[in-house]
Amino acid sequence: MRILYGLMVAVIVLFLFLKGDLQERKGELPVFMKTDEISRLHQSKININIKATYRPSNFNLKKLKEDYNNLWAHLNHLYQTNDVEAGKEYYTENWFKFICNNRQTPKSTVNIRTDSIHHLNILNWSSDQLVCTAIDSNIILKYEKPERREKVTIAFVLLFQGDHWRLDALRIINIQPF
Amino acid sequence: MRTLSLYIALLLFFYGCKSTTLDKPEWLEQNDTLFVPNFNLVFLTDTDWNITLQTFIQPIELKTRKEKGKIIANLPLINGLTEGPGWIRLSKNKTYFDYPVIIKNRLPLDKLKKIYRSPKTVNPDSNLNQQSINYSTDQYSNLLLVNKNYFFEEQLHLNSKTGTYYAIDKDALSTYYVQSGTCEYIPIKMKERNKDNYIIKIGPLTDQYQNILADGTMIKILCWDAKSTFSMQAYSLRGIANVSIPISHSRNYLFMAQINRVNSSIINLNQ
Structure with missing residues (x-):
């Protein structure tokens, strides 16, 4: 009888141990461990012209191009879905708070927008490499439903915070059919 | 008779499946510029449309309510948006109608x-x-x-x-x-001589613009006589450091303070 009880206790202990071991830890992965699928699939052509007093190095420009491309991937995604969370790594706190004013349950709409060519004119570049102001002229944007193309010029500010260039402010200067 | 009934049934079925064409609703008091916050947007229609305001940045689904022969979208909750072109879209299943607008935020705006x-x-x-x-x-x-x-x-x-x-x-x-710059001059003087120690005051330590050096600036102290040299460190607080050297009657100590390459004058502790 004693042996039977002992076996039962052993089986219960083993069961609890295995259950605890197999239980997955839930929680959000750190940003640097995540694959950003939205950015990974996006590739637009970015031409850069520097008009700033301080000139960014080639290394800085490479990072800027990469992040600006990713930012547009997320802006297009936001345009289609109102999914404010997906691109938060590319928005400053200020901008994130602003778009969260109109946060709704993300929903895929038929408003699909893609950007293809950018002409970035960097107007100011801070000597500590943390602030960039620019005008992106004649961005080619293609829309679906209804299908059309536009040439857009925007002014914007990017701040380098926590490993990324992030959008802080924007102004649409001009839009014309293309 | 049976065949005729079948034809009629089929006809009714196809008629039932035929999608009805929806007309573009009229937007009352339509304006090219949409100022937000705004009063309600009113469209003359009997259809239950979904109404979305699409800005350059995001689509915002508007809450609607139906009244007799019209649908009203609530805009007042929206305080401010990305200014620029956008449109209001009325959609129902696969049918949609767009009303292009220029979105502007109402004054006064904070700068x-x-x-x-x-x-x-x-x-x-x-x-x-x-x-x-x-x-x-x-x-x-x-x-x-x-x-x-x-x-x-x-x-x-x-x-x-x-x-x-x-x-x-x-x-x-x-x-x-x-920040303060590097030290320009090191004033030192014998502050006190008690029974056991010499107390030497170093400072006030300043840079070329008379800014007091940062707290914790390291001062190297050299104390020597003909036979031996001792060195120690002191740290400034509000530009001052007080250094205590044990008295030795048998020796004639000389004392100097150093910060980086700047030396103080040399003082004789026994005089």
């Missing part, structure tokens, strides 16, 4: 001034120049024109006085710092 200084920390030993990048936005992150420009950059020559300064009043993120 938020942003100033970024770099470098944030300035050391007067090297340079007191600082770059300032300025721009202004409204509270909805729309860049504002200031003197016909969205951005403004200037080179500033800072005051040499050490301190923490605000580029924008009371905005902690806009702070910048002027």
Whole structure:
């Protein structure tokens, strides 16, 4: 009888141990461990012209191009879905708070927008490499439903915070059919 | 008779499946410019449309309510948006109608001034120049024109006085710092001689602009006589360091303080 009880206790202990071991830890992965699928699939052509007093190095420009491309991937995604969370790594706190004013349950709409060519004119570049102001002229944007193309010029500010260039402010200067 | 009934049934079935063509609803008091916050948007229709305001940044589904022969979308909850082109879209299943608008935020808008200084920390030993990048936005992150420009950059020559300064009043993120430079001169004097020790006062330690050196500045102390040399370290607090040397009647000690390559004068402790 004693042996039977002992076996039962052993089986219960083993069961609890295995259950605890197999239980997955839930929680959000750190940003640097995540694959950003939205950015990974996006590739637009970015031409850069520097008009700033301080000139960014080639290394800085490479990072800027990469992040600006990713930012547009997320802006297009936001345009289609109102999914404010997906691109938060590319928005400053200020901008994130602003778009969260109109946060709704993300929903895929038929408003699909893609950007293809950018002409970035960097107007100011801070000597500590943390602030960039620019005008992106004649961005080619293609829309679906209804299908059309536009040439857009925007002014914007990017701040380098926590490993990324992030959008802080924007102004649409001009839009014309293309 | 049976065949005829079948034809009629089929006819009714196809008629039932035929999609009805929806007409574009009339937008009462339509305007090319949509100011937000706004009163309600009213469309004359009997159909239960979904109404979305599409800005350059995001689609915002508007709450609607139906009244007799019209549908009303609630806009007043939206305080401010990204200004620029957008449209209002009425959609139902696969049918949609767009009403292009230019979105503008209603006045008065706050003008938020942003100033970024770099470098944030300035050391007067090297340079007191600082770059300032300025721009202004409204509270909805729309860049504002200031003197016909969205951005403004200037080179500033800072005051040499050490301190923490605000580029924008009371905005902690806009702070910048002027540090003290390196020591220019080390004053020393015998402060006190008690029964057991000499107390030597070193300081006030200042840079070339008479700024007090940072707390914790390391001072190397050298004390020697004809036979031996002793060295020790002291740290300044508010530009002053008091050093205590045990009295030895048998020896005629000389004393000197050093900070980097700057030496104090030499004093004889027994005199």
